[in-house]
Amino acid sequence: MRKKIVWGIITVIVLAVLLLPLVDKTSGTTRVIVDHTNKEIVAPSCYDQADLTNWIDEMSFGNALNELEYDIRDECSKKYLQEGKTSVLMRIFE
Numbered sequence: 001m002r003k004k005i006v007w008g009i010i011t012v013i014v015l016a017v018l019l020l021p022l023v024d025k026t027s028g029t030t031r032v033i034v035d036h037t038n039k040e041i042v043a044p045s046c047y048d049q050a051d052l053t054n055w056i057d058e059m060s061f062g063n064a065l066n067e068l069e070y071d072i073r074d075e076c077s078k079k080y081l082q083e084g085k086t087s088v089l090m091r092i093f094e
Helices: 002-019 061-067 075-080 088-093
Strands: 021-024 031-035 040-042 056-060 085-087
Touching (some): 085 088
16 A cells, blocks of 8 residues: 555656656757847857847857847747746657
């Protein structure tokens, strides 16, 4: 009886970790391009479409978003660099 309760609690904990939105949609270590003139974050795959100035740099998404407080303005970049939380299970399948 006690083993069933323990296994039930373990199962609930594992499911909660997998299904609850606990991780960021875009990892903070993802490399991005920043335009310091426009204070804009651009995904590397959207570089050709973005209207960037000559003052660009490469850094992590977390630094550009939190330390420099730059914005994601390009629609292409918004598709690749989503803010917010998602579940671990969804991150695995992406």
